[in-house]
Amino acid sequence: MLAEKGKLAEGLDTDRAVDICYALLGPEVYHLFVAERDWSPEVWESWVHQGLCSHLLAGR
Incomplete structure (x- = not known):
């Protein structure tokens, strides 16, 4: 879709x-x-969101 x-x-x-x-x-x-590394699900979600945005989106 992107x-x-x-x-x-x-x-x-x-x-x-x-x-x-x-x-x-x-x-x-x-x-x-x-x-295994004791990240909270919320921290992981934020990290994934930031990574997806920075790697996938134009203008980032």
């Missing part, structure tokens, strides 16, 4: 955007940070 609306960062194609989403949103990453 690609269709022209909102992806310059030079970022849909396939790479999907890869970034998989990397940041994968259950293994959540488990590592929340269960």
Whole structure:
């Protein structure tokens, strides 16, 4: 949807955007940070949101 609306960062194609989403949103990453590194779910959510915005969105 971001690609269709022209909102992806310059030079970022849909396939790479999907890869970034998989990397940041994968259950293994959540488990590592929340269960093993004692991040709160809220801190993880904020970190993921910031990461997705900075890597995916144009003008960030």
